[in-house]
Amino acid sequence: MACTTLTRLLKPLLLPLASGDHFIDPPVVLAPMAGITNAPFRTLCREQGAGLFVSEMVTARALIERRPETLRMIVPGKDEWPRSVQLYSVDPTTMRAAVTMLGKENLADHIDMNFGCPVPKVTRKGGGAALPFKRKLFSNIVQAAVEAAKPFGIPVTVKMRIGIDSDHHTYLEAAQSAADLGVAWVALHARTAAQMYEGKADWSAITRLVEHLKPSGVPVLGNGDIWSG
Template identity: 70%
Template sequence: MNARPPLLRVGPYQVDPPVVLAPMAGITNVAFRQLCRQYGAGLYVCEMVTTRALVERDPMTMHMITFNADEHPRSLQLYGVDPVNMAKAVRMIVDENLADHIDMNFGCPVPKVTRKGGGAALPYKRRLFGDIVRAAVRAAEPAGIPVTVKFRIGIDAEHLTYLDAGRIAEAEGAAWVALHGRTAAQRYSGQADWSAIARLKEAVTTIPVLGNGDIFSADDALRMVAETGCDGIVVGRGCLGRPWLFRDLAAAFAGQPVPEGPSLGGVAAVLHQHAELLIDHLGADKGIRDLRKHMAWYLRGFPVGGDLRRSFAMVSSLAELEDLLAELPPEVPFPEDAEGPRGRQGSPAKVTLPHGWLDDPEDASVPVGAELMHSGG
């Protein structure tokens, strides 16, 4: 299947292959990005941070926006509900040279975000959404920093927002738009609706449209491009415990054979490298504790006994990790059971919104208290 889209660019930067690592809270820190980047080029986005936390220089937030010296372009995702704070945050990024590309998050389905009118709830307020995008684009223009926008299909099946959001972002100067093919109500359950990506591509004609949702293999990526005509793909949960997915995607988009998955020994080597990178970033204790969440993803499908899996999930030092890795039979080939969906899926649920949120989509007032959620992103 040869479905490579045209050359993808964001501002002055070429994104080749046309692959973007989606920001994931607690996952896409500098350690994980470095691990993924060694498998191929593309765009690797930092964890989301809030505009208010950045402007107030929250210590956790300032640590979260760490980039490697060789990481280029430096891509940072902002969450915000207030055009004034968005402009302040982007001017800070410009003035202090904190990033080369800014992505804006309007896709988060988490209740603590939507109940304040943020994330996937916000594009319903068309004027406010446009004001926020415009504020970011104008503040970034003097430095030539491109601003991109990511959103979902809508709040739920009765309140779809993606076509308006795409047109508004395009009109306000976004460099591209990316659509996760689910509503906020779906969270990560069920199947992503790729046909919505195709409809957005038809509606947004002057900037690239990227597709996101259910890309767990190189074949999924090629199929999404073929079915939707999108200009690039955004990968989130598909790379959890599988940073080599970016190698597979690079091969597929280049028309080359997709490599075999690594043996258990190869996975163990990647896991060990991930541990070292996290320790460099977070320190020995916190780095190893942060690695625990990745264990089940790395070991998925491999014949590893329950006791050993539990030991991995409770590992407390690099030396202990090395002892556990030595117990894994290195020759075991990559299993078919390791393929397919991974990460959180959850169940569909009614979206929690501010009182009266759906009454007037033209209301441009800033949601009350939405930016109080500012502890480190």
């Protein structure tokens, strides 16, 4: 089972919800996985302990167009809380609209953004793990989401990879930009897009990111090759 976990001792993440202050405890997050982390699967995971369980990747465009299959993807399990939705977009305006919709209609308590998908049909369009290479566009999308979520008190996070390939690492600069723009945490899958899910995750990159973001106080979650608790 893929999951993410805090890479250093940190205070728990505070989620500002109307029902009170909620802490992610233990600080372990079930990573979003297309075709896997649907509501029934998240329910099974929740039965094994506390934490945060993220939805499958939801396309922001399909969400604001209210496509039935996409709306079904954000329906939470029974008593699921906090409700965590991961969004994907290559356009700041679309991302802003999707986050605003989730906030206005009270459909999410936490929003993650996908900058880590390595699948060619996504990266060929400049999305997923390829998007942080476009530094200005990446920053604009993150800013749009954070600003749209702020009135609703919804924390926004990002999940990314080391970079496109071994010659194009983007994670340090992208993570710093996201931290400066107000994300609640940065999750790093310690592989490049070119690696897909092959080889070993480079956890030394996660260590470097922890040190890099330490002055900002933004937590880092490590992802890759975690098979047990």
